[in-house]
Amino acid sequence: MRHVANIDPEMANGVIAIGGQFTRGVLAGLHEHAEHLLSWSATTTVSLRTRHRDWLVPPTHALWMPAGCPHSVEVFRSGRGYAVVVSPENCPITWTEPTGVLVTPLIRELIVHLDQHQRPHHTRTAAVSLLLSLLEPVPDTTFHVPLPDDPRTRAIAEALIADPADQRDLAMWAAHTHSSVRTITRLFTRETGMTFAQWRTHARVRAALIHLAQGSSVGATARAVGYHKPGAFAEAFRRVTGQHPSVYR
Structure with a gap:
């Protein structure tokens, strides 16, 4: 406004x-x-x-x-x-x-x-x-990642911010925090307004912005934040920011 x-x-x-x-x-x-x-x-x-x-x-x-x-x-x-x-x-x-x-x-x-x-x-x-x-x-969502408050989801969020390329799925994270998949799913949605998958995508894009700002190529950035294919990374980046990642280099 x-x-x-x-x-x-x-x-x-x-x-x-x-x-x-x-x-x-x-x-x-x-x-x-x-x-x-x-x-x-x-x-x-x-x-x-x-x-x-x-x-x-x-x-x-x-x-x-x-x-x-x-x-x-x-x-x-x-x-x-x-x-x-x-x-x-x-x-x-x-x-x-x-x-x-x-x-x-x-x-x-x-x-x-x-x-x-x-x-x-x-x-x-x-x-x-x-x-x-x-x-x-x-x-x-252009350039921020909401942080959850619950100790279980906060631990997951902090770990993924520190290493966005971590490939553990929701079931593995639930076991890591001694919780159920249903509980972690509910907490992420309630505390961040996103599903776990959506939140992780935003965390990876946020991390990618730093790599791109420091001059990394799109391919190297994709690998650094957990994407095996640059095309999949570029599509996820575009969904979050509305731009191709090369714009931010």
Whole structure:
């Protein structure tokens, strides 16, 4: 849903865009901000993790992190990124959960403009107003994997995130957690909104995004996340993201 943002100069003065270089491997532990944060990975790739979700933010997208939401950050590919800091006071965007947005060429130019023009003036106020009005959410499944809470399903999820190529089927995972297939099936659907097979596909695609961002070929990425045939991997990737995996390399 698009927000019509009529921003007064005082509100615009509270919006700051900060650009900088991100180094692969850098990790920021769990923390939160008093302001809203729009994180855009211009040429870097970062992961932002909350208690229930693990978001991967490729250069094509940005993530709106609402004020007061605890999260951690990990950099998977070195490059340049931007953070747009927005004061919650009088902010027209009311999203209460982390929300992904597609970064269009216009949004990209507005963020760069705000980074280069920090001093308040009327054109900056107009840029802030336009930027906030253009932010529209994309489907959550584009680049995040929901994490279940139950200890049994959480253990399975953590294991598959650590090794997405693990080929154990649902029956084997149920035995591993001393549960029944029926119980694990019910828990995955209830806690993630997906079947086990759907969730594993999303986890593999999420892992694939990291490999692709680091320059791996489509074939090597497919093998790394558990697919024997690149064609099957490309089809699964397209179902989740709407794009061929080569777009993200």
